[in-house]
Amino acid sequence: MKWTRAVHYLRDLATTCAGLHERPNPIIRLAVVRLWAVGEVLGPVRDVERVTVALEVDLPVDEVPWRCEPAGAEHWGNATRLTRNPITPLWRSAHAPVWNHHVDRPALVWDREVGVDEEVLSALEEGRGDRVRLGTPPVEELRERLDAELAVSLRALRSRTLAYEDKRWKPGKLEPVADDLWRASEGYLDVLDAVTRLKSVT
Structure with missing residues (x-):
């Protein structure tokens, strides 16, 4: 997949998250509160196979263990076209740090309090993801x-x-x-x- 297409999928998902927050769908009960870019899309411009994202949800930590899907994830993915696009979601609780050994220095793309971060998306489009990522933890x-x-x-x-x-x-x-x-x-x-x-x- 071309780099521009990969960032397009990320931007589209961020816009969808923002739209759901502004105009809630009563059928979709899972509350996604932040979208983070993870992995290859944070590197230099090149072709990639998939886009990896971390989706923070407003659920207790024990309801979103690593590599598991929280209740409502499948429905949310179908409603937002996530499951039809080359995107790998990593579900995370908003009540614990988003990062771990795999979600390494992610970049925040959308937050329900501040909206879509166009500066981050522009940096990713230009292959400058390293400038917008979280710092390395001790x-x-x-x-x-x-x-x-x-x-x-x-x-x-x-x-x-x-x-x-x-x-x-x-x-x-x-x-x-x-x-x-x-x-x-x-x-x-x-x-x-x-x-x-x-x-x-x-």
Whole structure:
């Protein structure tokens, strides 16, 4: 995908977020409060496969564990065309820092209090994302962030394992519960690997 197209998708999503905030849709219950650019789109101009974003939602931390989808995410994605575009969403709680080992120095594109940040989008279009990203956290702060993330992920893994066990032999589709368990497992293992890597270099 051409760079200009990638930034176009990001701008379009930011405009959609702003529109939903200004004109709420009663059918969409998930409240997205901030949109962040993550990963490749923060680098120099080049072709990219997908655009990665972090979407902060107004939900408790335990309802948005790493790599999991909060309640209403699928409906929100369909309503905003997120699922039809080459965008990878990373769902985050607005009640904890957005960044972690993977959401590395993101750039805030839209905030419900201040709107779309045109300066950030212009910087990304020009391949100057490094100038609008968050700063690098100290190692100790990163360690604390990952410890907190790991604890949330472990609680999610346990609760979703119990939900899977409870549903496994009952009538109805097992797929949604199994997918939730898989996402929680993936998230926990990803954070655990990050914690292990950090310990090996500090």
